Amino acid sequence: MLIATNYAKKMALDMRLLGTHYDDHPNNKVSQCARRVAEHYHQTSVHQGTQLVFCDLGTYKPNEWNVYSELKRKLVEDFRLPPHEIRFIQECKTEAQRTNMLADTTAGKIRVLLGSTEMLGTGVNVQQHIVAMHHLDIPWKPSELDQRIGRGVRKGNEVAKLYGNEVMNYVYAVEKTLDNYKFNLLQNKSLFISQIKNSNLATRRIDEGSMDEKNGMNFSEYIAILSGNTDLLEKAKIEKRLGRLESDLWIFNKDLARAKQKPNYKEQQTEKAEKQLRRVESD
Numbered sequence: 001m002l003i004a005t006n007y008a009k010k011m012a013l014d015m016r017l018l019g020t021h022y023d024d025h026p027n028n029k030v031s032q033c034a035r036r037v038a039e040h041y042h043q044t045s046v047h048q049g050t051q052l053v054f055c056d057l058g059t060y061k062p063n064e065w066n067v068y069s070e071l072k073r074k075l076v077e078d079f080r081l082p083p084h085e086i087r088f089i090q091e092c093k094t095e096a097q098r099t100n101m102l103a104d105t106t107a108g109k110i111r112v113l114l115g116s117t118e119m120l121g122t123g124v125n126v127q128q129h130i131v132a133m134h135h136l137d138i139p140w141k142p143s144e145l146d147q148r149i150g151r152g153v154r155k156g157n158e159v160a161k162l163y164g165n166e167v168m169n170y171v172y173a174v175e176k177t178l179d180n181y182k183f184n185l186l187q188n189k190s191l192f193i194s195q196i197k198n199s200n201l202a203t204r205r206i207d208e209g210s211m212d213e214k215n216g217m218n219f220s221e222y223i224a225i226l227s228g229n230t231d232l233l234e235k236a237k238i239e240k241r242l243g244r245l246e247s248d249l250w251i252f253n254k255d256l257a258r259a260k261q262k263p264n265y266k267e268q269q270t271e272k273a274e275k276q277l278r279r280v281e282s283d
Helices: 002-013 029-043 067-077 095-107 142-149 178-197 219-226 230-282
Strands: 050-054 086-088 112-115 130-135 168-171
Touching (some): 002 178, 029 067, 029 130, 029 168, 067 086, 067 112, 086 095, 130 142, 142 178, 178 219
Parallel strands (some): 086 112
C-alpha cells in the first residue's frame, strides 16, 4: 500500500518522477504552476511581489532531475524570469544561509521561493511582499495545509494591501488521482478535529465552509470538483445544507426535551418544599 501510494503521488505530480523516459506535458502541475507564477511575477513587479511554492515531493537535489529545478527551468527559459530571483530553501546548508535567504525574500529580492512543508511551512516569517502561494501537492494533515497558507495570509503583509488585501492561494490537483483521496482524508480529519475541540461528536455543529470568495472551498467541494462530475458538486452543497438543518433539528429536540422535563421537576420541587414547610410548622 505504501509503495502504491508513493507511486500514485508521484504520478499526480509529474510522471518524470517515475522515470526520465516519460515526456513533459504542457498541462501538468509544473507547467500550470509556471504560468501562474510568471503571471503574478509580471503583474506585481512594481512592488516586488513574492511567491511561495510548496512541494513535498521531488525536492531539490543537485545534479539530479527534480520538480524544483524543472519549475525554475520553465520560469527562466519559457517566461524569462531572472534565475537569481528564484531560489530553493534546500539550498541553505547553514542557519546563517537560511536567515539570509529569508531576509532577501522578505525584502523582495527573492521573488519566488520553493520549499517543503517542513522547511518552509512552519515558523517562517516572510509575509511582507507575498502576493500568491502555490501548492503542487497536498499534505496529509489539515494543520500542515493551514501552516502553509499562514505563511502569506497573516499580519504584516504590506504588498497584499495594494492588491485588494488578498493573497492568491493555488492548489494544483489532477482529476481522478490520489489528490482526490487525500482531500477526502483531509475532510474527515478536519471534521473530527473540530468536533473534538468543540466536545461534540453527536452532530455537525460546525460550518465546514462554502465555495465563495469569503469562506473559500471546503474539502468535500474539492472532492466533487476533482471527480469531474458536476452533480457531485451540487450534492456536496445540498449535503452541507442538510447537515446544518439536521444539526438545528437535533438541538431543537434536545432543548424541547429539556423544556418538557422542567415542569415535572418544578412540581417535584414544589411538593418537596410543601412537605418541608409542614414539618417546620409542626415543629
